[in-house]
Amino acid sequence: MNKWIFLVFTSFLSFPLVAQQLHYATEEKVKAKLLT
Secondary structure (H helix, E strand, O other): OOHHHHHHHHHHHHHHHHHHHHHHHHHHHHHHHHHO
16 A cells, blocks of 8 residues: 555544544633633
8 A cells, every 4th residue: 555545544534533622622612711
């Protein structure tokens, strides 16, 4: 398998996890702002 194809494939697979982490982090910040 080509190295670049592998890199793109793994990054594509991990993107939902990263997006979920970012969404959760921003959600926590919004909650903190609303509570204070």
